[in-house]
Structure formats: C-alpha cells, structure tokens
Amino acid sequence: MSTLEVKDLHVGIDTQEEGYQEILKGVNLTMSTGEIHAIMGPNGTGKSTLSETIMGNPTYKVTQGDILLDGKSILEMPVDERARAGLFLAMQYPAEIAGVTNAEFMRAAINARRAEDDQISVMNFLKRLDKNMKILDMDEEMAERYLNHGFSGGEKKRNEILQLMMIHPSFAILDEIDSGLDIDALQVVSKGVNSLRGADFGSLIITHYQRLLNYIVPDFVHIIMDGRVVKTGGPDLAKKLEDEGYAGLRDELGIDV
Ligand code: ADP
Ligand code: MG
Ligand code: MG
Numbered sequence: 582m583s584t585l586e587v588k589d590l591h592v593g594i595d596t597q598e599e600g601y602q603e604i605l606k607g608v609n610l611t612m613s614t615g616e617i618h619a620i621m622g623p624n625g626t627g628k629s630t631l632s633e634t635i636m637g638n639p640t641y642k643v644t645q646g647d648i649l650l651d652g653k654s655i656l657e658m659p660v661d662e663r664a665r666a667g668l669f670l671a672m673q674y675p676a677e678i679a680g681v682t683n684a685e686f687m688r689a690a691i692n693a694r695r696a697e698d699d700q701i702s703v704m705n706f707l708k709r710l711d712k713n714m715k716i717l718d719m720d721e722e723m724a725e726r727y728l729n730h731g732f733s734g735g736e737k738k739r740n741e742i743l744q745l746m747m748i749h750p751s752f753a754i755l756d757e758i759d760s761g762l763d764i765d766a767l768q769v770v771s772k773g774v775n776s777l778r779g780a781d782f783g784s785l786i787i788t789h790y791q792r793l794l795n796y797i798v799p800d801f802v803h804i805i806m807d808g809r810v811v812k813t814g815g816p817d818l819a820k821k822l823e824d825e826g827y828a829g830l831r832d833e834l835g836i837d838v
Contacts, residue, residue, distance in 0.1 A: 583614045583651055583667065583751045585635075585783065591645035592627075592634050604630045606808035607646070612801075614751055614783040619794055621787075621819060622805035623827045628787045631805070632754045635785075636670040637663050650752075665694050667751030671741045671758055683740065684710065684724040687747045694748070713746040717773050735766045742773035749777065753784045759793040771796030791823035806836055 592605040604627045612618045622628050634641045635648055637660040647654050655663055678686070687710070692700045701709075710724060717739055729737050738758055745753055755774070759767055774784065774797050786797060794802070794816060802818040803810045806827070811834055812818065822830060831837075 582780070583783070584611065584649075585613075585668075585752050585785075586611045586649040586652075587631070587635070587646070588649065589646035590631075590634070590643065590648065592630055592641050592643050594640055594642065601642075603644070604641070604808055605634070608805070608808070608810055610785075610803060610810060612752070612783050612785065615780045616801065617778070617784045617786060617797060617799045618801045618803060619786045619788065619797075619799035619819060620803050620805055621789070621791070621822060624789065626805050627808045628805055629756055632670060632756045632785070632787060635663075635754055636660060636668060661693070664690075664750075667694075669745055669748055669750035669753045671745060671753065671755045678728040679730055681728050682725050683728050683743075686728050687744055690744065690748050709747060713743055713773070713776075716746070716776055717743055718769055719743060734761045735763070738762055738770055739766065739773075742770050746773055746777060749782065751781065751783065753777070753782070754787070755784060756787045757789065758786075759788055759790065767793065768796060791819045794819045804830060806831070811836060 587608050587610040590605050590608040591603060593601050593603040596602050608631060610618070620628055620631070630641055634643060637655070637658060643656055648656060650666055650668070655666065658666065688701065688706050691706070695701065714721065714724065719739060723736070723740065726732070729740065732740060741758070758770055762770060771793070786793065786799060788794065798816055799819070800815070802814050802816060804812045804818070804822065812830065
C-alpha cells in the first residue's frame with residue numbers, strides 16, 4: 582500500500598501585476614492506494630494549483646507544509662522523478678508532441694519507471710496495449726499516430742486515459758478529465774479509470790461537476806473553497822452539492838467568499 586499526504590500546504594505564485602499571491606492556504610488531504618478521492622470546488626479556488634503542485638510544476642511555490650509519498654517529502658523532486666515514484670497527472674489541456682508516436686511515448690514512459698534489467702518486452706507491451714485499447718474502444722491506428730497531433734479533444738482525453746492504463750501509476754491525478762466530453766466519451770473514459778481500480782491504484786479526481794462521479798464513484802469527496810478543504814464526505818456530498826450548489830454550502834459553512 583502507498584500513501585500520498587498533503588499537509589498544511591500553502592502555495593502561491595509570483596505575478597507581474599500584484600507580486601506574490603497565495604492560492605492554497607493550508608490544504609490537508611491523505612489518500613491511500615485502493616481509494617478514489619474526488620475534489621470539487623468552484624472555478625478559481627485552487628484545484629488545478631493543487632494538482633500542479635503535487636506534480637512539481639515550478640510556477641507554484643510551496644511556502645509552508647509538505648507533500649509526502651509513503652512518508653517521504655517529494656517537494657525537492659523534479660517532475661520526472663515524481664513520475665518515476667508513481668505519480669501521474671492527466672491535464673485539463675493535454676499537450677501535443679510532434680515526432681513521437683503514441684506507442685513509442687507509452688513504452689518509454691513505462692520503461693522509465695522500471696529498472697534497466699526489467700524493461701517491458703515488445704510482446705508484453707503490445708498485448709497490454711491491445712487489451713487496453715479494446716477497453717477504451719479505440720482504433721488500432723491511434724497507437725501509431727504522433728502523440729496528440731491532430732487528435733480531437735475527445736481523442737486526446739481518451740488517449741490520456743490509455744497512457745494512464747498503460748503506465749498504471751500508484752496515484753493518478755485527473756484534473757477535469759470530463760471537460761468537453763460528451764456522454765459517450767465520458768462513459769468510455771470512466772470505464773478506463775474504473776479498470777484500474779484495485780489495491781495498487783489510487784486516484785484524485787478533480788471536477789467542477791458531479792456528473793463524472795456517477796461513473797467513477799469516489800470513496801471520498803473533498804470540497805475546496807478559497808484555497809482550503811472546507812468539507813469532506815462520501816459520494817452523497819457530491820450529490821448534495823449538485824442539488825444545493827456552492828452557494829448553499831457557503832451558507833451552511835458560513836464562508837464569505
Ligand atoms: P481551479 O482549478 O480551482 O479553477 P486554479 O488553481 O486554476 O483554480 O487557480 C486558482 C487561482 O490562482 C485563480 O485565481 C487563478 O487565476 C490563479 N492562478 C493559478 N495559476 C496561475 C498562473 N499560472 N498565473 C496567474 N494566476 C494563476
Ligand atoms: Mg479552472
Ligand atoms: Mg482547474
């Protein structure tokens with residue numbers, strides 16, 4: 582079992598206009614493999630900042646607190662090292678990389694996480710690729726296309742889930758993977774994530790809407806407002822939020838933001 586702990590995390594950025602701005606103001610969150618956690622919250626409250634900080638985007642400066650993977654701080658680790666340690670970030674807006682095929686990218690990513698005498702064989706790689714592409718209902722030729730080049734928004738998302746399934750990290754941070762997906766694509770993407778569920782996989786699912794959580798049912802739901810986790814509950818908390826809106830929760834908690 583692995584654990585990922587976010588402890589009293591304070592994060593900010595240096596802006597040109599207004600200097601240093603604090604975004605996260607003491608976030609606490611503990612998750613273990615085997616669990617799916619959802620983070621919900623209004624726009625601009627720091628959800629993406631939290632995921633970028635966990636993955637090590639240097640734009641976001643940690644001024645207080647810590648992020649621990651299995652009890653060890655990862656704050657000094659660069660992005661690639663965090664990925665090798667078992668973290669995976671699927672982004673709101675996946676990037677295009679020209680000149681590298683999808684399959685090459687995935688095989689390199691898998692092997693980067695393995696020891697030199699334990700690299701995945703081409704055979705095993707192709708078997709896994711085939712199995713996972715079938716689950717995602719993807720066309721075979723997608724593997725041979727250049728990474729994200731000319732992919733539609735929906736194809737990019739589906740492809741990111743394929744990468745996730747192939748890499749099979751300990752913890753996946755999925756930031757608004759539902760944005761811009763129609764209901765069919767949403768179901769396929771959810772099927773992929775659900776196929777990873779198990780004792781050796783945990784996920785932090787960030788979403789603005791409850792809809793995704795009908796398909797990927799979380800064990801825990803955390804609400805972030807104004808840079809803090811203001812409430813934690815089970816899947817019913819997301820439903821309550823859908824019914825009452827963030828305004829209702831603000832009233833309930835007496836938050837004035
Ligand atoms: P969310 O994902 O919850 O919508 P974000 O974490 O993206 O929120 O943003 C939180 C706040 O920090 C917003 O006010 C946003 O404008 C600001 N912010 C985040 N990243 C940057 C950045 N790179 N440059 C300037 N402001 C940023
Ligand atoms: Mg946003
Ligand atoms: Mg965001």
